[in-house]
Amino acid sequence: xxxxxxxxxxxxxRTPVIRLxxxxxxxxxxxxxxxxxxxxxxxxxxxxLGVIEDAERSGALKPGQTVIEATSGNTGIGLAMxxxxxxxxLVVTMAESFSIERRKLMRFLGAKVxxxxxxxxxxxxxxxxxxxxxxxGWFLCRQFDNxxxxxxxxxxxxxxxxxxxxxxxxxxxVTGFGTGGTLKGVARVLKxxxxxxxxxxxxxxxxxxxxxxxxxxxxxxxxxxxSHPNFRPHLMQxxxxxxxxKLAEDAVGHEYIDRILPVSGSxxxxxxxxxxxxxxxxxxxxxxxxxxxxLTVAESAEPGSVILAMLPDTGxxxxxxxxxxxxPVDMTADxxxxxxSTPGFRxxxxxxxxxxxxxxxxxxxxxxxxxxxxxxxVIGDSTAPVVLFALEWCEFCWSVRKMFKEFGIDYxxxxxxxxxxxxxxxxxxxxxVLNARYNVKTIPxxxxxxxxxxxxxxxxxxxxxxxxxxxxxxxxIDHDETVGTDPYSLLPGWLHKR
Numbered sequence: 001x002x003x004x005x006x007x008x009x010x011x012x013x014r015t016p017v018i019r020l021x022x023x024x025x026x027x028x029x030x031x032x033x034x035x036x037x038x039x040x041x042x043x044x045x046x047x048x049l050g051v052i053e054d055a056e057r058s059g060a061l062k063p064g065q066t067v068i069e070a071t072s073g074n075t076g077i078g079l080a081m082x083x084x085x086x087x088x089x090l091v092v093t094m095a096e097s098f099s100i101e102r103r104k105l106m107r108f109l110g111a112k113v114x115x116x117x118x119x120x121x122x123x124x125x126x127x128x129x130x131x132x133x134x135x136x137g138w139f140l141c142r143q144f145d146n147x148x149x150x151x152x153x154x155x156x157x158x159x160x161x162x163x164x165x166x167x168x169x170x171x172x173x174v175t176g177f178g179t180g181g182t183l184k185g186v187a188r189v190l191k192x193x194x195x196x197x198x199x200x201x202x203x204x205x206x207x208x209x210x211x212x213x214x215x216x217x218x219x220x221x222x223x224x225x226x227s228h229p230n231f232r233p234h235l236m237q238x239x240x241x242x243x244x245x246k247l248a249e250d251a252v253g254h255e256y257i258d259r260i261l262p263v264s265g266s267x268x269x270x271x272x273x274x275x276x277x278x279x280x281x282x283x284x285x286x287x288x289x290x291x292x293x294x295l296t297v298a299e300s301a302e303p304g305s306v307i308l309a310m311l312p313d314t315g316x317x318x319x320x321x322x323x324x325x326x327x328p329v330d331m332t333a334d335x336x337x338x339x340x341s342t343p344g345f346r347x348x349x350x351x352x353x354x355x356x357x358x359x360x361x362x363x364x365x366x367x368x369x370x371x372x373x374x375x376x377x378v379i380g381d382s383t384a385p386v387v388l389f390a391l392e393w394c395e396f397c398w399s400v401r402k403m404f405k406e407f408g409i410d411y412x413x414x415x416x417x418x419x420x421x422x423x424x425x426x427x428x429x430x431x432x433v434l435n436a437r438y439n440v441k442t443i444p445x446x447x448x449x450x451x452x453x454x455x456x457x458x459x460x461x462x463x464x465x466x467x468x469x470x471x472x473x474x475x476x477i478d479h480d481e482t483v484g485t486d487p488y489s490l491l492p493g494w495l496h497k498r
Contacts, residue, residue: 007085012038012045013156017164017308022278023271023291027303030294032311033161036283040081040105041074042313043157044238047181048078050152051141052086061139066091069141070129072122072178072238073102074313079141080109091138093128095121098237100320121231122241123224130223143179145222145246153185161186161308162193169306174200174261174294176239176286177210180248182310187256198258201251202293204234205262209244210252216244235265235322236286238312259297267292269323276315284318287311329493367436371429378414379447385475386411387447389434392418395492396456397444402490403460408480409472416443449475460487 005011015037024030035043055061066089069079076092083090090111094103097118106113114132116125126144133140143149161173173190177183187199203210209228217225224243231242251257265285272288275281287310294309301307318324331339339346378387386404390397392415404411416427434440438452446453448471453459462468464487472479 008039009049009082009085012049014160017161018279018281020279023274023295025295025298028298028301028305028307030298031306031308032281032287032291032294033157033308034281034283034311036311036314038078040077041316042078043182043310044074044313045078045081046152046156047075047143047149047179048082050155051143051146051148052079052082052088054146054148054151055139055141061088064088066136066138067141068092068129068133068138069143070094070122070126071143072098072241073106073317074238075141075143075179076106076111076113077102077109080106080111084110091132093125093132095125097233099318102317105317121227121233123227123243126224143181144241144243146181147247149179149181150185150188150247150250153182154189157182158186158189158193162189165194165306165308169304170194170197170308171301171305172198172200172294172297172307174202174290174297174307174309176202176236176290176293176310176312177245177248177251178238178241178286178312180245180251182312184247184251184254184256187251188254191256199256200259200261200293200297201257202261202263202290203240204232204236204289205264207232207234207240208260208262209240210248210257211260211262216249222246236263236268236289237284237318237321239286239289261293261296263289263292263296265289271295272315272318272323275311281311282315283311284313284315285321285323287313365432367429367432371426371433375430375433378412379450381412384410384412385449385477386472388413388444389430389446390415390444394443399487399490399492400444400446400456400459403463403485403487406485406490407463407483408478410478448472448477456491460491463487 015033015035017031017033020030020032038045052061052067061067064087067079067083068091069075070093073094076094079092080090091114092106092111093114093116095118096115103113114128116128129140132138173186175183175186183201190197190199201210207230209230212230214228214230216228219225227242228244234240268285268289270288271291272283272285275283275288275291290309290311294307297307315323340348343349386409388397388400388411390413401413414430415421416430421427421430434445442455444456446455446459448468453462453468459468469479469481
């Protein structure tokens, strides 16, 4: 994709089809459509734009109205992007079992995330979204049964596939299903335009709800009345909720599907990693699952067959899931061996001594009078009795900031390396005052009521032993002593390994 666009939404779609050269058997041509090339990293960006723009055209969504949806994460992330660009508030409901990074991404984009108990599964987060929409008059996207979802794929995903294989074979199209929008929207176009292409749908082998042949129970309004009896928790986040979505049910009813294929969670994890390490394609668990299905199809496909598999999202959605469980944080034995193969910059060897001084060290000049006056003014200001002398980039400073936020302590921060304090070396002058008066050379330094408390660890120790709380109380400074966080847990992660 290249060129200029009016806004980020114009970059959705036109994702690449890539041939697999190492994971595919020799007798077939295996391609993957990599949906992580969408701006927010998943196929759900298409759904989000399609549903919102359809609602705008129909008048179902009013300017400034709050949008709400139940999501395992990717739809919510896509909606957060679309709503941010278009100016709609967004609330998403999501079961607590889905990965933490999904929550953070949605909140970073400005959405509100309401978690529901994992025990209530996908139907619980959907019911909560319906409840909130009805109570507050919000627009509910209804991704699981909204025709605009499937229509978007019929208008974008399917024509892209047809164009990429124009005049060439396309024997199999392999996909999973979450909402059923990709499945229904693409399959109906392929059945009309490329009837020779077989539609293969994958689902978790321990949770075969489509493959069971058991119908989904529905309320009078068409919503799932209960979890499907064959549903079991599985590894493929975004795939196969605990009910058969209406759009997926439609694909079955219209006989778009030629084969339903169960896929194991272990194969899904393995192939997601192999896609990264052997093909350089970084995707999530559901993509590994779809590839597992495509490889199963390849086993019995005739020589020369062409297979296309959908890869729904990026692997960055799965950092806190079993997909990354065996990926170490610390150096492995092989990496330590590489480190030790040269003498410098190692954790297990002292750095070489500095060269001897050949000239006398320069005397540190005294701080300017205006720096002395500023320092006295800051630590003597009774309206801001907690003062943090800090650096903007310093991890220890950020640890103290996180502590103050956690315990509800208001403070003033003097960031000595910020633009405000760079002119005429003002920040350096203030550091000279600190050094001269208190013999401290490190940053941060924290003052409470005009008295030096110390650096980050001294501040953490003072909270641990209760002395900081007493000083705050004596000065009438609000703080929350009920928070159970250990301040030391807020230090940079690399320090916890020491």
